[in-house]
Amino acid sequence: xxxxxxxxxxxxxxxxxxxxxxxxxxxxxxxxxxxxxxxxxxxxxxxxxxxxxxxxxxxxxxxxxxxxxxxxxxxxxxxxxxxxxxxxxxxxxxxxxxxxxxxxxxxxxxxxxxxxxxxxxxxxxxxxxxxxxxxxxxxxxxxxxxxxxxxxxxxxxxxxxxxxxxxxxxxxxxxxxxxxxxxxxxxxxxxxxxxxxxxxxxxxxxxxxxxxxxxxxxxxxxxxxxxxxxxxxxxxxxxxxxxxxxxxxxxxxxxxxxxxxxxxxxxxxxxxxxxxxxxxxxxxxxxxxxxxxxxxxxxxxxxxxxxxxxxxxxxxxxxxxxxxxxxxxxxxxxxxxxxxxxxxxxxxxxxxxxxxxxxxxxxxxxxxxxxxxxxxxxxxxxxxxxxxxxxxxxxxxxxxxxxxxxxxxxxxxxxxxxxxxxxxxxxxxxxxxxxxxxxxxxxxxxxxxxxxxxxxxxxxxxxxxxxxxxxxxxxxxxxxxxxxxxxxxxxxxxxxxxxxxxxxxxxxxxxxxxxxxxxxxxxxxxxxxxxxxxxxxxxxxxxxxxxxxxxxxxxxxxxxxxxxxxxxxxxxxxxxxxxxxxxxxxxxxxxxxxxxxxxxxxxxxxxxxxxxxxxxxxxxxxxxxxxxxxxxxxxxxxxxxxxxxxxxxxxxxxxxxxxxxxxxxxxxxxxxxxxxxxxxxxxxxxxxxxxxxxxxxxxxxxxxxxxxxxxxxxxxxxxxxxxxxxxxxxxxxxxxxxxxxxxxxxxxxxxxxxxxxxxxxxxxx
Numbered sequence: 005x006x007x008x009x010x011x012x013x014x015x016x017x018x019x020x021x022x023x024x025x026x027x028x029x030x031x032x033x034x035x036x037x038x039x040x041x042x043x044x045x046x047x048x049x050x051x052x053x054x055x056x057x058x059x060x061x062x063x064x065x066x067x068x069x070x071x072x073x074x075x076x077x078x079x080x081x082x083x084x085x086x087x088x089x090x091x092x093x094x095x096x097x098x099x100x101x102x103x104x105x106x107x108x109x110x111x112x113x114x115x116x117x118x119x120x121x122x123x124x125x126x127x128x129x130x131x132x133x134x135x136x137x138x139x140x141x142x143x144x145x146x147x148x149x150x151x152x153x154x155x156x157x158x159x160x161x162x163x164x165x166x167x168x169x170x171x172x173x174x175x176x177x178x179x180x181x182x183x184x185x186x187x188x189x190x191x192x193x194x195x196x197x198x199x200x201x202x203x204x205x206x207x208x209x210x211x212x213x214x215x216x217x218x219x220x221x222x223x224x225x226x227x228x229x230x231x232x233x234x235x236x237x238x239x240x241x242x243x244x245x246x247x248x249x250x251x252x253x254x255x256x257x258x259x260x261x262x263x264x265x266x267x268x269x270x271x272x273x274x275x276x277x278x279x280x281x282x283x284x285x286x287x288x289x290x291x292x293x294x295x296x297x298x299x300x301x302x303x304x305x306x307x308x309x310x311x312x313x314x315x316x317x318x319x320x321x322x323x324x325x326x327x328x329x330x331x332x333x334x335x336x337x338x339x340x341x342x343x344x345x346x347x348x349x350x351x352x353x354x355x356x357x358x359x360x361x362x363x364x365x366x367x368x369x370x371x372x373x374x375x376x377x378x379x380x381x382x383x384x385x386x387x388x389x390x391x392x393x394x395x396x397x398x399x400x401x402x403x404x405x406x407x408x409x410x411x412x413x414x415x416x417x418x419x420x421x422x423x424x425x426x427x428x429x430x431x432x433x434x435x436x437x438x439x440x441x442x443x444x445x446x447x448x449x450x451x452x453x454x455x456x457x458x459x460x461x462x463x464x465x466x467x468x469x470x471x472x473x474x475x476x477x478x479x480x481x482x483x484x485x486x487x488x489x490x491x492x493x494x495x496x497x498x499x500x501x502x503x504x505x506x507x508x509x510x511x512x513x514x515x516x517x518x519x520x521x522x523x524x525x526x527x528x529x530x531x532x533x534x535x536x537x538x539x540x541x542x543x544x545x546x547x548x549x550x551x552x553x554x555x556x557x558x559x560x561x562x563x564x565x566x567x568x569x570x571x572x573x574x575x576x577x578x579x580x581x582x583x584x585x586x587x588x589x590x591x592x593x594x595x596x597x598x599x600x601x602x603x604x605x606x607x608x609x610x611x612x613x614x615x616x617x618x619x620x621x622x623x624x625x626x627x628x629x630x631x632x633x634x635x636x637x638x639x640x641x642x643x644x645x646x647x648x649x650x651x652x653x654x655x656x657x658x659x660x661x662x663x664x665x666x667x668x669x670x671x672x673x674x675x676x677x678x679x680x681x682x683x684x685x686x687x688x689x690x691x692x693x694x695x696x697x698x699x700x701x702x703x704x705x706x707x708x709x710x711x712x713x714x715x716x717x718x719x720x721x722x723x724x725x726x727x728x729x730x731x732x733x734x735x736x737x738x739x740x741x742x743x744x745x746x747x748x749x750x751x752x753x754x755x756x757x758x759x760x761x762x763x764x765x766x767x768x769x
Contacts, residue, residue, distance in 0.1 A: 068087045090165065118690060120736050202219070293365060368401070440465055516542045656671070684703075717750060
């Protein structure tokens with residue numbers, strides 16, 4: 005079996021990490037954990053299949069999964085760490101797969117290579133392909149990351165060392181699930197393979213452990229209560245301000261619909277070649293939909309591929325016999341040909357002309373491959389053809405175009421369902437019969453050079469929210485940059501929320517995802533799509549994801565390291581402003597040395613005053629620093645910690661007087677630490693690679709006192725390498741063996757949380 009130096013992982017990912025500031029925040033409400041089945045696809049956990057060099061099934065098993073999630077506005081930032089163990093005495097080659105939840109954005113991949121974690125990088129597709137081919141040509145076995153289908157991707161993993169662990173971490177953003185006024189983070193445990201139980205699963209929410217079990221049944225959904233996000237959330241970057249606006253109409257001002265209920269149902273089933281894999285579920289979904297019809301309702305079935313075929317019986321009253329006949333008609337249609345949605349719309353238009361109060365329920369992947377396929381043109385074509393007939397896609401399959409389905413439904417005042425089980429379809433059809441208040445003429449537009457998605461004419465039904473993603477220039481008021489108006493007869497209803505935007509993170513990549521999708525759908529030049537994809541860290545059809553084994557490899561191929569810098573930044577470990585009221589504050593401070601440290605109070609800029617009381621009773625008035633808190637601004641005060649101050653724990657308080665006169669008291673604990681960390685250093689030759697060394701650095705002492713923050717090594721030939729944290733107070737890394745005539749001394753420098761440092765020199769074995 006060949007060995008390799010570089011891991012090339014080409015696929016659909018974006019790469020940006022989580023940031024952190026040590027904070028003290030008001031206690032969030034305790035999480036509520038349920039195990040009900042979510043209506044949405046909650047994703048799941050990765051699995052790995054392995055084979056040895058003879059092609060025999062390997063002995064690599066999942067030993068544990070650690071999930072860390074935190075709320076960022078209406079989304080959760082999730083990190084899922086998988087630990088696989090190779091019980092065999094031989095090297096294994098594996099394939100790792102991971103299913104993302106509905107609506108999730110992949111934000112990073114980390115994999116351990118030669119004893120250290122390596123972050124991937126988003127690069128232009130052709131460049132990634134060229135590097136990959138160079139690696140293959142040099143007989144160095146790569147690992148290939150690629151989308152397998154839908155929201156599942158796979159990664160070839162080699163080598164998996166004998167009797168060793170392989171750790172793979174996936175990071176992504178996923179929308180919180182909304183049920184009425186409640187919001188939930190839902191962690192699925194769906195897995196491929198034959199395993200019925202997970203050996204061990206732990207979940208941390210907002211930095212606190214909320215779930216930890218062994219032998220977890222696969223298929224469960226673990227739900228954790230989140231806080232209701234603000235109506236307006238913003239993130240500021242150097243290129244502008246990004247705002248997420250949640251549109252929630254006052255439905256008491258919207259008149260009840262006076263339209264007649266559906267009298268004629270048109271059920272259209274995708275029978276193209278791509279539907280073959282989901283044929284069983286599609287038929288079950290059709291039967292579930294037909295079973296909801298009343299005996300007085302008429303229906304007809306169509307099959308849709310390259311051409312549209314109409315059941316020769318025509319419209320018929322719903323009965324056991326007519327439903328059985330309709331099902332047989334669909335079952336008798338072979339799955340073949342392409343998907344032609346424009347032809348389907350033309351056939352429906354002819355049928356609905358003589359069938360008043362009709363509605364179309366479409367079953368398929370909504371991925372046109374024939375006829376009109378350009379999304380904007382198809383939306384116009386379907387809307388004009390159907391007129392007053394609504395198009396209601398029931399999207400089925402692993403690879404689907406939910407964005408197009410939503411666009412077609414919006415254009416025809418329809419609804420969309422992402423279906424995975426027949427019971428969902430039954431409820432969906434029942435909902436289509438319910439006459440709920442609806443706004444069919446919502447016009448969304450951007451003003452003054454701003455950009456907004458989605459835009460144009462939209463529709464909204466009672467019980468639904470509409471989220472807009474807006475980019476404005478710095479200093480531009482978002483309320484004056486976006487117009488959201490609904491037409492009600494002769495008057496217009498302003499739907500734009502007037503709430504003050506709350507600072508949060510990850511709004512920019514969410515905007516970027518919609519922006520890049522629009523560029524692709526508009527057939528914009530490749531160069532522009534690539535540039536924006538790299539700018540936002542969001543995958544496009546012209547970019548790929550590449551993972552190499554070392555920083556030297558990235559430098560060799562002239563790949564700028566964005567992901568590693570972001571992923572190595574500390575993560576938020578407690579509640580933050582996203583999980584609190586907009587006027588709450590957090591205070592940053594942690595372990596410090598005697599000297600002149602700073603306290604940052606993340607209070608609103610328009611607060612009347614912020615005063616900090618120190619442990620000795622001294623009070624200092626804070627000043628607002630617009631450059632603090634990563635450019636978002638914060639109140640700052642400096643104070644003196646005397647050199648003679650004993651080591652130990654202390655507490656300061658911040659008194660905030662808000663703009664409206666309301667007072668708030670916040671406290672922050674910190675530790676004075678003057679002791680350099682005591683380190684144990686172990687160095688060995690990397691197994692099977694005589695030209696490399698592995699080094700492990702561990703801090704000695706009681707676990708509660710360990711606070712090792714960063715470790716750097718200077719190799720005998722003068723290179724500086726930063727080691728990676730593998731667990732608390734333990735760091736690992738590797739480096740090339742120095743030339744034979746070099747003084748074989750390795751210098752190890754460790755920094756603790758207070759930036760005390762210790763230096764150790766050892767001779768290489």
